[in-house]
Every structure is written in structure tokens, then in C-alpha cells.
Amino acid sequence: xxxxxxxxxxxxxxxxxxxxxxxxxxxxxxxxxxxxxxxxxxxxxxxxxxxxxxxxxxxxxxxxxxxxxxxxxxxxxxxxxxxxxxxxxxxxxxxxxxxxxxxxxxxxxxxxxxxxxxxxxxxxxxxxxxxxxxxxxxxxxxxxxxxxxxxxxxxxxxxxxxxxxxxxxxxxxxxxxxxxxxxxxxxxxxxxxxxxxxxxxxxxxxxxxxxxxxxxxxxxxxxxxxxxxxxxxxxxxxxxxxxxxxxxxxxxxxxxxxxxxxxxxxxxxxxxxxxxxxxxxxxxxxxxxxxxxxxxxxxxxxxxxxxxxxxxxxxxxxxxxxxxxxxxxxxxx
Amino acid sequence: xxxxxxxxxxxxxxxxxxxxxxxxxxxxxxxxxxxxxxxxxxxxxxxxxxxxxxxxxxxxxxxxxxxxxxxxxxxxxxxxxxxxxxxxxxxxxxxxxxxxxxxxxxxxxxxxxxxxxxxxxxxxxxxxxxxxxxxxxxxxxxxxxxxxxxxxxxxxxxxxxxxxxxxxxxxxxxxxxxxxxxxxxxxxxxxxxxxxxxxxxxxxxxxxxxxxxxxxxxxxxxxxxxxxxxxxxxxxxxxxxxxxxxxxxxxxxxxxxxxxxxxxxxxxxxxxxxxxxxxxxxxxxxxxxxxxxxxxxxxxxxxxxxxxxxxxxxxxxxxxxxxxxxxxxxxxx
Numbered sequence: 239x240x241x242x243x244x245x246x247x248x249x250x251x252x253x254x255x256x257x258x259x260x261x262x263x264x265x266x267x268x269x270x271x272x273x274x275x276x277x278x279x280x281x282x283x284x285x286x287x288x289x290x291x292x293x294x295x296x297x298x299x300x301x302x303x304x305x306x307x308x309x310x311x312x313x314x315x316x317x318x319x320x321x322x323x324x325x326x327x328x329x330x331x332x333x334x335x336x337x338x339x340x341x342x343x344x345x346x347x348x349x350x351x352x353x354x355x356x357x358x359x360x361x362x363x364x365x366x367x368x369x370x371x372x373x374x375x376x377x378x379x380x381x382x383x384x385x386x387x388x389x390x391x392x393x394x395x396x397x398x399x400x401x402x403x404x405x406x407x408x409x410x411x412x413x414x415x416x417x418x419x420x421x422x423x424x425x426x427x428x429x430x431x432x433x434x435x436x437x438x439x440x441x442x443x444x445x446x447x448x449x450x451x452x453x454x455x456x457x458x459x460x461x462x463x464x465x466x467x468x469x470x471x472x473x474x475x476x477x478x479x480x481x482x483x484x485x486x487x488x489x490x491x492x493x494x495x496x497x498x499x500x501x502x503x504x505x506x507x508x509x510x511x512x513x514x515x516x517x518x519x520x521x522x523x524x525x526x527x528x529x530x531x532x533x534x535x536x537x538x539x540x541x542x543x544x545x546x547x548x549x550x551x552x553x554x555x556x557x558x559x560x561x562x563x564x565x566x567x568x569x570x571x
Numbered sequence: 572x573x574x575x576x577x578x579x580x581x582x583x584x585x586x587x588x589x590x591x592x593x594x595x596x597x598x599x600x601x602x603x604x605x606x607x608x609x610x611x612x613x614x615x616x617x618x619x620x621x622x623x624x625x626x627x628x629x630x631x632x633x634x635x636x637x638x639x640x641x642x643x644x645x646x647x648x649x650x651x652x653x654x655x656x657x658x659x660x661x662x663x664x665x666x667x668x669x670x671x672x673x674x675x676x677x678x679x680x681x682x683x684x685x686x687x688x689x690x691x692x693x694x695x696x697x698x699x700x701x702x703x704x705x706x707x708x709x710x711x712x713x714x715x716x717x718x719x720x721x722x723x724x725x726x727x728x729x730x731x732x733x734x735x736x737x738x739x740x741x742x743x744x745x746x747x748x749x750x751x752x753x754x755x756x757x758x759x760x761x762x763x764x765x766x767x768x769x770x771x772x773x774x775x776x777x778x779x780x781x782x783x784x785x786x787x788x789x790x791x792x793x794x795x796x797x798x799x800x801x802x803x804x805x806x807x808x809x810x811x812x813x814x815x816x817x818x819x820x821x822x823x824x825x826x827x828x829x830x831x832x833x834x835x836x837x838x839x840x841x842x843x844x845x846x847x848x849x850x851x852x853x854x855x856x857x858x859x860x861x862x863x864x865x866x867x868x869x870x871x872x873x874x875x876x877x878x879x880x881x882x883x884x885x886x887x888x889x890x891x892x893x894x895x896x897x898x899x900x901x902x903x904x
Binding site for chain 2: 368369370371372373427428429430431432433435436437460461463464465466467468469470471473474475477494495497498501509512513516517
């Protein structure tokens with residue numbers, strides 16, 4: 239587990255979009271960060287206190303989190319002085335970049351010298367078992383999408399927030415870099431070796447109290463040919479009791495695949511449920527989460543009502559309306 | 572590519588079963604091996620000429636293939652003298668064992684010293700791209716099973732043999748260790764990192780002549796929760812034009828999963844075809860391959876006739892009857 243509180247490093251971010259990871263941490267774990275570190279020329283601002291390394295340590299920060307991605311996902315040379323200072327003063331560093339912290343000789347040496355840990359959350363740290371398919375105690379919910387990047391992580395985090403507000407037992411279980419940095423732990427499923435994918439999901443969602451819900455972060459889509467194997471492993475390793483269908487209604491084609499169209503929600507429901515029931519015959523689809531960010535509020539309301547009537551399932555945009563109705567459905571499960 | 576001809580190393584195999592890999596090579600590539608090497612106490616015999624390393628080299632052998640698996644899949648200390656002699660005399664070594672040749676310091680040093688190559692076919696040697704889903708030229712056939720280990724590799728190899736006998740253009744495309752050792756090349760799909768699985772299958776089955784068939788080696792099963800993600804990546808990366816359903820009718824439960832039952836052939840057909848058509852809308856199921864080794868000939872005939880009538884598809888045991896009817900169906904595709 240990555241130790242909190244964090245100092246969010248925004249570096250020389252050219253715009254807000256480049257700090258997506260930091261925004262995710264601030265939105266979903268507002269108490270996890272003491273402040274932000276911005277270098278000269280940084281065009282992003284999370285509205286957190288600007289801090290030097292010394293000020294952050296004074297405020298209790300344990301880990302500097304690289305909350306910015308530059309072109310190519312590399313560790314910029316211009317960041318090095320700051321990162322080295324953080325290590326020298328005893329902070330850990332966490333990163334989800336493609337280029338690994340531990341492959342930078344100067345950072346690796348400084349971390350060793352000062353007894354600090356470098357967390358490269360793209361790399362699995364554990365050897366996972368092959369999945370055994372045994373029924374586990376506790377309950378699990380998995381969002382599945384008509385496409386990649388349709389709001390599966392957001393849906394899971396929004397449901398967890400609502401469940402905690404209601405005093406329900408639940409844990410968001412990250413399976414991707416951003417989710418891991420937001421919560422401090424999880425499994426970078428897309429970096430796990432094929433044979434161990436489903437086993438890693440079993441490991442991530444162990445036996446639990448009968449009334450506890452794991453909210454597993456979804457990945458890819460059964461209908462996205464590049465990543466469908468990862469989604470399949472989530473469905474069978476996660477043995478979900480409940481699925482939430484996730485959709486973004488304005489896509490012209492599948493993300494990154496110009497020749498492929500999104501499936502209908504009916505088709506996603508039928509295929510995902512058939513496969514999920516292999517591992518858990520009691521699995522049900524309990525609701526639909528639609529990312530309506532590219533629709534006006536009136537269009538969104540109309541679209542959600544239409545889908546709800548067609549599918550006969552609670553249909554919400556958790557960003558606009560909260561995840562209350564999805565949690566109601568889960569509670570009734 | 573691993574250079575032929577091979578010397579098949581049977582070591583101190585306690586029985587024939589332990590030499591499954593060598594048997595596969597001998598059965599499917601009878602011209603690939605000059606002989607066998609058996610140590611004292613070896614209880615297996617492929618009926619090939621017994622040879623020393625010197626005799627094998629004299630007969631033209633380029634690669635010593637470890638055709639035996641001992642408990643735990645490790646490289647036995649008692650084998651070392653033979654393996655070192657082979658390297659010293661200029662042979663390459665190929666192995667599908669869990670423990671890697673290249674991790675044995677003495678073997679690695681000898682290989683470097685003598686300019687030989689150690690092929691650990693469990694380890695992918697290439698960095699694969701993420702799948703792009705683009706339609707490729709040529710045709711592809713994929714066997715999919717109701718369970719693991721129901722005869723998918725055997726079916727593909729039997730079809731290739733029949734197609735070559737008929738002068739049809741086809742290539743068996745291995746995705747597992749045994750298949751790679753049999754043919755000298757391929758991709759160990761279960762060892763590929765999740766994000767690149769489908770991309771590795773695209774890489775394995777590139778553009779080809781319009782009348783050329785890739786016969787892709789199947790892995791796992793969509794209904795086997797431990798490995799279904801790997802199967803999914805084969806279906807979407809392979810974009811098959813034709814599926815062959817594979818089944819073993821005497822299993823009490825899914826392999827290694829006592830709480831799971833095999834799906835019906837109807838269910839396998841429906842789920843696999845629905846998913847395959849995401850990548851290739853023209854995909855068809857062209858036949859059924861049943862492993863009837865645990866049935867008498869009369870029982871087998873009766874079972875095959877029953878399935879053929881229920882499913883309306885050519886249904887054969889390629890071991891007992893050859894793959895002719897499956898190839899007829901493929902040719903009509």
C-alpha cells in the first residue's frame with residue numbers, strides 16, 4: 239500500500255488534461271493530499287495549497303505522487319531535481335507512467351540510499367495464482383462497458399462514495415493505474431501475464447463479510463477486440479453478483495477502432511450476463527450508468543428516460559445525478 | 572524459428588506420459604527428428620534410433636529438444652552433462668519447461684561460449700503491439716472447446732495434415748509450448764502480458780493469400796474461469812472465419828474446477844459465435860471435433876451420430892476418423 243497523505247506533483251503540466259491522475263485523486267480522496275507541487279510554467283491548478291518539498295513534509299506528506307503525464311508517459315529530466323529532493327528528504331514516490339521510476343538509475347540509487355520506496359503502479363508486485371473459481375463469501379459488483387473509457391471507474395467510485403455515506407460495507411477494488419493511485423492499492427490488470435489474470439482478480443477480491451460489496455474497477459469491454467480478454471478475466475475472476483452496464487452514447491465508433499461499432503445495451507447485457515453466470519449463476523444486471531457529458535441536460539434526461547424504459551433498469555449518469563439509484567438496486571440484490 | 576532436425580531428449584523419463592512433447596513432435600513432424608537420446612533408467616521409447624550427441628550431429632541434428640517433463644517442470648541436475656555436451660558441440664537447445672534454460676548459469680555460459688541458442692518457448696521473445704482489429708487478408712480457423720485439454724491442438728494439426736495432403740494452403744499457428752516445439756515457432760500466449768494478448772495473435776496470423784488458411788491453436792475455453800481471458804483474446808485477435816467446436820464427452824467436471832460443469836455444445840456455439848462475430852461478422856461454426864478416447868468404438872460412433880444430428884454439423888473424432896470432413900466443410904466455407 240502506498241502511504242498517505244500525498245503531495246501531488248503536477249510538474250510542468252501544459253494543461254489540466256495532463257493532470258487527470260491528480261484530478262482523480264483530489265476528486266475521490268479529497269483528504270489524501272496535503273497540497274500540490276507546481277514547477278515554473280505549470281498550466282494546471284487543482285486549487286490545493288502550493289507547497290515545497292519541505293512544506294509538504296512539515297504538513298505530514300509521506301508520498302510524492304506523479305499526478306501528471308507528459309507526452310510518451312516518460313519521466314521528464316526537468317522533474318528530476320524535485321524527485322531527488324523528495325527522496326533525499328525521506329518521501330516515497332508513486333507513479334503510473336510507462337517509464338518506470340525504478341529504471342531511472344539516479345532515482346533508484348537515491349531511494350536505496352535514503353530508505354524510500356518507488357511505487358511503479360504499472361508493474362504487478364505480486365506473483366498471482368491461477369484462478370481456482372471457488373465461490374467466495376461477500377458480494378461483488380462489476381461495471382461492464384459497451385466500449386473502453388465510458389465511465390466504469392467513475393461509476394464504481396461514485397457507488398462506493400454513496401455506499402459509505404449510507405454506512406454500507408464496500409471497497410473499491412482498483413484494476414488500473416489511476417485507480418491504484420487514487421486508493422493506494424490494487425492490481426494493474428493489463429500488465430499481468432495472461433495465465434494469471436483471473437487469479438489476480440480473485441486475489442484482489444477475497445472472502446469478505448456476507449454484507450460487504452467489492453466494487454471492482456472494470457477494464458476494456460467484451461466488445462473491444464484489443465482488450466476483451468482482460469474484461470473476460472474480470473468477469474470470471476471477479477465472479478460478480480451484480481453487473482452495471484456502462485455506456486457513452488455519442489461515440490462514432492469503438493475507441494481506437496474506426497471499423498467497429500459499439501454493441502447495443504441489450505447485446506452487452508445478454509453476452510455479459512451469460513458469461514458472468516458461468517462463474518456465478520446468481521449474477522444479475524442491476525442498473526445502467528451513462529456518461530452524458532457530451533449531451534445537454536435536456537438531451538441527457540431524455541436519453542436516460544428512453545434507455546430506462548427500454549431496458550427496464552435504473553439508468554443514471556452518476557456524475558449528474560449521483561449513484562443513489564444504482565446503490566438502491568444493489569441494496570435490493 | 573528453432574532449427575531442425577531435432578534430437579529428442581527423453582532423459583530419465585519415468586514413463587511414456589512424461590514424454591508427451593516428444594510424442595507430439597514425432598507424431599506430427601515425423602521428419603523433424605533424427606533420433607532420441609535416452610539416459611540410463613529411461614522408461615520411454617519413441618521407436619526412433621537411439622543416438623549419442625556425436626551421432627546426432629553426424630546425422631545433421633541442429634537442436635536438442637527437451638521432450639520430457641519431470642515433476643515440477645524443472646531442469647534436472649542429472650541432465651546437465653548431456654545438455655552441456657550438446658552446447659559444447661554446437662547444438663542449440665529448446666525447452667518448454669517452467670524453469671528456463673537461460674536461468675541456468677552453466678547452460679547460459681556454455682551457450683554464449685559456443686555461439687549456441689537456448690530457446691525457452693515459454694517466454695515470448697517479441698514485444699507485441701496492442702491489437703488494432705484491422706481486417707486481414709487470408710482465412711483463419713480456430714478450434715474452441717467446452718473445456719481445456721479436449722483436443723484443440725490435435726484437431727488443428729490433423730486438419731493441417733489433411734489440407735497439405737490435398738494441396739490446400741494452410742499453416743498451423745501454435746499458441747502453446749508443445750505446438751511451438753512441434754512446428755519450431757509460434758507464440759506462448761499464456762505468458763503474454765494481458766494488454767498485448769490479442770495483438771500477439773494478430774502478429775501470429777498476418778495478411779496472407781486469399782485462399783490460405785491459418786489453423787490457430789486454441790487455448791483454454793470461454794467457459795473455463797481460469798483461462799477464459801486467453802480464449803477471448805484468441806477469438807478477437809484471430810478474427811476467425813471458421814470455428815470448430817471441440818468436446819470431450821466423459822468429463823465429470825471442468826478440468827481442475829470440481830464445482831464447474833462443461834457447457835452444452837449449443838451454448839458453446841452460441842456464445843463463441845456471438846463473440847467471434849464482433850471481429851468477423853462472417854464467422855461460421857463449420858464442424859465439431861470430439862475426443863472419444865474414453866469411449867468404445869461403438870459408443871463413439873453412436874455419440875458422434877447423435878451430436879451430428881442434434882447440431883446439424885459434421886461431427887468427427889479426428890484421431891479415429893481423420894479430419895477429412897472438417898476440411899471438406901472448411902473448403903466449402
